[in-house]
Amino acid sequence: xxxxxxxxxxxxEVKAYFEGTALPLEQVNDPMxxxxxxxxxxxxxxxxxxxxxxxxxxxxxxxxTKHAIGFTLGNGAEVLMHIGMDTVELQGEGFDLxxxxxxxxxxxxxxxxxxxxxxKSKGKEVTTPVLLTTxxxxxxxxxxxxxxxxxxDVLYKxxxx
Numbered sequence: 001x002x003x004x005x006x007x008x009x010x011x012x013e014v015k016a017y018f019e020g021t022a023l024p025l026e027q028v029n030d031p032m033x034x035x036x037x038x039x040x041x042x043x044x045x046x047x048x049x050x051x052x053x054x055x056x057x058x059x060x061x062x063x064x065t066k067h068a069i070g071f072t073l074g075n076g077a078e079v080l081m082h083i084g085m086d087t088v089e090l091q092g093e094g095f096d097l098x099x100x101x102x103x104x105x106x107x108x109x110x111x112x113x114x115x116x117x118x119x120k121s122k123g124k125e126v127t128t129p130v131l132l133t134t135x136x137x138x139x140x141x142x143x144x145x146x147x148x149x150x151x152x153d154v155l156y157k158x159x160x161x
Contacts, residue, residue: 011141011157012073014130015107016149017054017081018046024145028127030085038080039131042145042155046126049114051097052151053105054130055079063088066095070133071105077138077158083114085125094118108152132158 016022021044028034028043054071060078061070067087071079083095097112099105116126132140141157149155 010075011159012055012057012075012077013107013154014041014054014079014132014156014158016044016151016153016155017052017111017130018044018128019048019050019150020044020046020148022144022146022149022153022155023127025129025131028085028129029125033082033129033131039133039135040140041079041129041131042142043127043129044149046114046116046128049116051083051111051114053099053107053109053111054081054155056106057104059099059101059103059105062097062099062101064092065090066092066097069097069099069111073158075138075158075160076134077132078134079130079158080133081128081130083126083128084119085127087119087124090119090122090124094122130155132156137161 057071057073060072094115
């Protein structure tokens, strides 16, 4: 097992999963994310298609279309990575993931490649938010919400309320 169980009140770091530019959710060009309907977090505009794990945790879900990945963290929190906007319509094209449901991942671990040029050629945005979806039980402490980011830079921390 890669990650240790966290104590219930121990904060878990969410780290940059793409090289690129971080931006607050309010700047994402989709009301589902900008209005924080699904949860709160940070988005990254990727500069490169190499995708890395944002957290130490377990891969809980991978949508059939590969555009969204859910993680369960050691402190019980759940996060969702949504790769691009309206990319569900691509039916998995442009996504090459090297992970499976049930895998234990470590923040910064390579998870696959995203063909940014292909996705953009289909008229889709590649902005990728990672959201805390268990907002009733957990809270976010933001560390970096905008500007250039490298793999492993801490974006925010999640702890129990």
